[in-house]
Amino acid sequence: MAAVASERSRGIIALSPSGNISSVAVFHPQWSSGGNLDFPDGHQLRWRCTNFWGSHWAFVHADNRPSILFHHHEGILKASAKLEIDPADTSLPDLPLLVVLGWYLIILTAEDAAAVIVSSAVVS
Numbered sequence: 001m002a003a004v005a006s007e008r009s010r011g012i013i014a015l016s017p018s019g020n021i022s023s024v025a026v027f028h029p030q031w032s033s034g035g036n037l038d039f040p041d042g043h044q045l046r047w048r049c050t051n052f053w054g055s056h057w058a059f060v061h062a063d064n065r066p067s068i069l070f071h072h073h074e075g076i077l078k079a080s081a082k083l084e085i086d087p088a089d090t091s092l093p094d095l096p097l098l099v100v101l102g103w104y105l106i107i108l109t110a111e112d113a114a115a116v117i118v119s120s121a122v123v124s
């Protein structure tokens with residue numbers, strides 16, 4: 001069972017097994033958008049938007065090949081996403097982690113966007 005430790009004020013998200021101090025991966029957001037997911041063995045995946053509208057997000061390898069792509073759809077009462085997983089990455093041991101973390105990051109982005117809309121409506 002994985003636990004998520006999130007330092008929301010700094011944006012850092014550390015993922016580790018329950019009861020374990022060492023992290024399986026650490027996500028470092030970038031100020032503009034997206035971020036880097038660092039693993040203890042040194043490999044890294046980038047989290048980035050892949051379309052103009054901000055509805056497609058992906059974890060991508062250093063060669064820009066998407067590992068897992070999220071097609072995000074937001075309705076009035078619910079949000080959903082269609083996933084595309086690179087066939088070469090279907091056996092990755094970190095695949096469940098990427099799915100859960102990617103969805104979590106999409107939800108955080110939606111919450112941040114909603115907060116901006118509410119604050120701009122209050123100021124108007």
